[in-house]
Amino acid sequence: MDEVRFERYDRYERSLVDVLNALNLTAPLTPSGDERNDPRARRHWQCSVALMIMREAVPPQPEELFEPLMLAAVYEPDPSHTQRHIRPALAVFGRRRVQTRLLEYLRTGTDYEIIGAADAWYCTYLRVTGGDTGDDPCTDLRHAFQETGLRIFLANDHPGVRGRLITLLNLRAEENPPELRQLVSDVLRTVFPS
Known part of the structure; x- marks a missing residue:
């Protein structure tokens, strides 16, 4: 161990x-x-x-x-x-x-x-x-999690952190508010570089 x-x-x-x-x-x-x-x-x-x-x-x-x-x-x-x-x-x-x-x-x-x-x-x-x-469905906290998770994913290159977060993030740009769509695009470019 x-x-x-x-x-x-x-x-x-x-x-x-x-x-x-x-x-x-x-x-x-x-x-x-x-x-x-x-x-x-x-x-x-x-x-x-x-x-x-x-x-x-x-x-x-x-x-x-x-x-x-x-x-x-x-x-x-x-x-x-x-x-x-x-x-x-x-x-x-x-x-x-x-x-x-x-x-x-x-x-x-x-x-x-x-x-x-x-x-x-x-x-x-x-x-x-x-x-x-x-x-309480805590919709505002779901939004906060999405934004926080996207930002952490982009700032932290630890594979365990990225691997865990990517499974919880909504990466469909159209389902995110406009202010998060660029972050989603950045995450997708990180995961699927061209």
């Missing part, structure tokens, strides 16, 4: 522990010794904790959960598991707040955080039942 993956695992595990602490739950023993270097052992622990969090009832004053849940979503190493953190965040805090925070990660984060925020953004369109926050 490379150092970048270990760094993401470390940050992800710290955010999971913060969520557990906010919920007054006890974390299972973390892998130690040789197991600490075994990606499967670490992922098993991470998935166990993420499932504990999903099953736990949200406390009456959940404010202290917001940032740890968002960090867990951004640092989740497996994009297919990101919804384990986004679902409870959407149910408690609503789509607008969750998407606004993810846009901040996109705009100011490291390459790894940008990739994680893009993975999490994809999950913010899940329908969540049982939440008190309503189902």
Whole structure:
């Protein structure tokens, strides 16, 4: 396992522990010794904790959960598991707040955080039942994501960042507002140089 993956695992595990602490739950023993270097052992622990969090009832004053849940979503190493953190965040805090925070990660984060925020953004369109926050479509934030994603794609040549963003961007010029059409053209020229 490379150092970048270990760094993401470390940050992800710290955010999971913060969520557990906010919920007054006890974390299972973390892998130690040789197991600490075994990606499967670490992922098993991470998935166990993420499932504990999903099953736990949200406390009456959940404010202290917001940032740890968002960090867990951004640092989740497996994009297919990101919804384990986004679902409870959407149910408690609503789509607008969750998407606004993810846009901040996109705009100011490291390459790894940008990739994680893009993975999490994809999950913010899940329908969540049982939440008190309503189902705001956040059209203005979709527009902000499109513009931010296009600009990041053009400014950041990290293949992981570009690869993740390109799957989420609408590259049909006619479906974009006039002020974004030049950015779409620039992205298309980058992807398909003549």
